[in-house]
């Protein structure tokens with residue numbers, strides 16, 4: 001029902017974006033790589049789809065609901081009906097190749113957003129105009145902070161203008177409030193008009209021969225004045241004040257400069273399904289978004305960790321490229337999404353791999369590092385073909401120039417974050433940080449076959465799931481998958497099951513320990529003398545509690561040879577083994593001193609083995625007599641929270657039996673809370689804290705010590 005100025009049909013006739021030459025520009029100036037970032041359901045994937053249709057790359061737009069979009073090509077994305085990984089699709093507009101990097105809005109996939117930002121030179125930040133009022137502020141603020149951290153210029157896209165509740169003024173007010181203090185000026189570059197029949201049209205403000213010739217309306221005046229204010233061209237201001245026409249080209253150039261400098265964020269309205277504003281948005285990307293050559297040099301290091309000059313975006317420099325994401329194709333083979341930062345990547349080349357040290361996971365407390373794929377780098381990989389990705393479709397291209405993106409297959413050991421470079425000038429780009437996976441999910445496999453399938457599945461997942469941590473807990477013997485949230489856990493489990501591992505999710509077990517409540521004694525008698533070679537060992541021990549963290553101390557106070565020297569190590573061994581396996585199964589006894597005070601031996605029937613048994617019996621009796629105190633693991637938690645939500649976070653921590661140790665001011669408007677919280681209360685904290693604060697708070701956790709339950 002709604003058609004916008006015929007632009008959709010015009011562009012479709014142009015039929016651009018499909019021809020191979022246009023998919024592989026030779027000059028970085030002909031490339032724009034933009035990450036599409038924004039809260040969930042803002043319409044990012046739909047926008048990408050409609051832009052591809054407008055540019056004639058695809059005959060018609062698919063839909064998220066039907067699972068037919070180009071960028072939500074992952075089976076898990078289709079099932080969840082939301083993006084779960086960055087996906088790239090390119091189009092050509094006015095002879096410029098635009099790489100659109102669609103990213104997920106769900107906070108679980110922050111790592112994927114960061115990967116998208118790494119691959120990009122600018123951000124199209126999409127905010128839905130329909131839900132501006134109810135709570136986009138928090139997720140918008142969190143994601144804007146990510147974009148700012150990445151240091152990328154941005155365009156704000158106000159989407160879903162066809163919605164009954166669409167209110168772009170409210171959305172802009174929200175975004176301006178969120179961006180306050182950043183020094184960025186948000187200014188509309190389009191005007192939305194609604195017809196009486198509900199049709200939406202979007203007019204670019206910097207269009208026409210001279211935007212200042214006719215009497216400018218308020219929006220146009222605001223834009224021109226903002227641009228002139230930010231311009232270094234004094235003559236512009238004089239012309240404007242003197243009522244003379246201002247050259248459109250000069251304004252466009254100033255817009256591009258201000259965007260690149262990140263002092264200005266142009267705001268464009270779109271209604272993707274009707275095509276309104278799409279051509280204007282593409283024009284804006286071409287005119288205002290900086291080319292890859294404007295990308296600041298990237299910090300880098302030599303493969304041995306020594307210094308290296310930063311990498312410039314030079315198409316004629318040595319090749320430096322980076323794997324920003326690893327996915328799989330329909331056959332399960334790995335597909336690496338690569339951004340070329342310098343030089344030209346050509347087919348049939350051997351490249352040196354410089355592994356990203358940040359991606360080689362360090363073992364954490366109680367974690368077995370052998371589960372992780374250990375990569376050292378320095379190997380050589382062969383690139384056979386270079387592809388331009390269109391979602392899952394790979395189209396072969398003759399090269400990929402600095403600033404452009406490509407897909408490579410069969411890269412063997414190469415993982416996300418690894419640098420690919422020329423053998424003559426090996427270099428590693430300094431990695432980007434990954435968010436920590438803080439939601440534990442315990443899984444079990446029914447039988448031996450399923451366990452093997454799980455082990456295979458997990459090692460395959462390690463390649464694509466950069467944030468997943470696999471822990472084989474030594475205390476509880478559980479396999480725990482550390483995920484970033486429930487949506488991530490859902491993807492991980494689906495992929496694990498798809499690889500043939502029939503796993504079940506179980507409750508995460510929390511290790512506990514015991515200590516004794518006070519001193520006690522115990523007698524261990526292991527006497528069997530009926531027939532043949534007998535067994536004879538008797539020992540008496542005393543047990544007493546020690547300060548926290550002391551472990552187990554064994555003292556021998558035997559005098560006069562009541563137990564011969566040779567058997568005392570046997571007693572100690574039996575005592576220690578029993579304490580380790582616990583008197584209550586699964587709860588090792590710690591922080592105790594066990595003193596061997598007396599005993600009896602037999603010249604023929606005593607043995608080391610018999611004294612081990614007697615030691616175990618004695619310590620069981622002593623622990624039972626002393627009574628026990630159960631101890632749980634206490635974690636030091638650091639929460640970073642907006643001041644407005646500090647009260648809610650503190651209240652929630654105390655409901656979790658957490659003890660606040662201190663609060664300190666963080667970045668402006670933000671507080672760091674340090675607290676000690678029992679492990680059990682932290683199991684779902686990743687999910688709960690996010691829900692409590694709409695995703696704006698974050699936390700870290702570090703094992704502190706064992707403490708008596710409720711103590």
Ligand SMILES: Nc1nc2c(ncn2[C@@H]2O[C@H](COP(=O)(O)OP(=O)(O)O)[C@@H](O)[C@H]2O)c(=O)[nH]1
Nearest residue numbers: 040041042043044045046064105160271272273
């Ligand atoms: N009416 C309307 N629906 C839209 C628009 N953009 C997205 N949607 C719908 O909103 C839902 C979420 O869109 P999606 O593109 O997946 O959002 P994303 O999470 O930002 O990628 C889908 O059901 C879309 O069909 C729009 O401009 N108008």
Ligand SMILES: [Mg+2]
Nearest residue numbers: 044045082083
């Ligand atoms: Mg999406």
